[in-house]
Each structure stands twice: as C-alpha cells, then as structure tokens.
Amino acid sequence: MFETHVDALYLWVGLSAVSVAVLGVVAGLPMTAPPNATATAATIDEVATSPPGSVEKRRLLADEWALEAGALRLRNDGGTAQAGLTQYAVAADSERLRTVLDGTAPASVYDSPAAFRAALDRARARNETWRPAPERLSIGHVAWGGVDVTLVG
Numbered sequence: 001m002f003e004t005h006v007d008a009l010y011l012w013v014g015l016s017a018v019s020v021a022v023l024g025v026v027a028g029l030p031m032t033a034p035p036n037a038t039a040t041a042a043t044i045d046e047v048a049t050s051p052p053g054s055v056e057k058r059r060l061l062a063d064e065w066a067l068e069a070g071a072l073r074l075r076n077d078g079g080t081a082q083a084g085l086t087q088y089a090v091a092a093d094s095e096r097l098r099t100v101l102d103g104t105a106p107a108s109v110y111d112s113p114a115a116f117r118a119a120l121d122r123a124r125a126r127n128e129t130w131r132p133a134p135e136r137l138s139i140g141h142v143a144w145g146g147v148d149v150t151l152v153g
Helices: 006-028 037-048 095-101 113-125
Strands: 055-059 064-068 071-076 079-084 136-144 147-152
Touching: 037 055, 037 071, 037 079, 037 136, 037 147, 095 113, 095 136, 095 147, 113 147
Parallel strands: none
Antiparallel strands: 055 136, 064 071, 071 079, 136 147
16 A cells, blocks of 8 residues: 555656756846836936926946937846937936036036037947946936037936
C-alpha cells in the first residue's frame, strides 16, 4: 500500500525542473517599475502654458531621459516610458542655458535675443540624445525679445 511507484520519481524530477524554470523567470523580471513619463510630461506642458517666469521642479525616478519632437522619454532598469508633449520643450544642455533655467535673466547671459535663439537651435539639434537623469528635473518658461521657450534640465 505504501510502496514507491516508479512514476513518482519522474513526477518529482519533472516538478523540480519546472520549479527551477519558474524561479529563473521570476529572477529575470525587473525589480523596479518603468518611470512615470506621463506625469512628468504633464508638468512640462503645464509650465509651458503658464506665464513666462513660471518654474517647476519634479522628482524623476529614471536613470536617463531624452526629449524629442513632441515627446519625453524616460528609462530605468524597469524599462522605457514615453509620453507625448502638447508643447515643444528644449533640453537645457549647456552651462549657459542651465544658468537661464536656474533663474538668471537671459539678457545677463546672452548678448542678444538672436544669440539666445541660436543657443536654443543648437540645443534642439541635440534634444533626442539620452542624458543621465537628475534626481529632480527643472522646468522653466522663458521669454525674451520675441523668443518664447520652455527649458527642461
């Protein structure tokens, strides 16, 4: 009545193999969730539609970020997330643009609105580049001499 059946050995070996396979799948799953690009894009759009001089900071749970025409991309170990932007934004990727984003008037950093526009055009050309993500993303709406832009950095 309590004899070992030959089929039981095969059952245990098969069950062990399945258990190891399931453990491998679970161990391969990402430990973090993908970043929340939608909320960050909403913050960028909110600042872009606010009066010039508006500034907002948003905590960023991502390893890298990039702006492209009409979209924000964020990525971390959990994956890549993308969200659309209704307003165009420029990544403040130079020291001078970051100074303007930090609150310094563009007139104190650039010689003319044309020089400011040229710096923005150069930054727009590099917008799609993946950059290391800061802990907090700063967003500012800047207007000077006919140049109206939303800077992100």
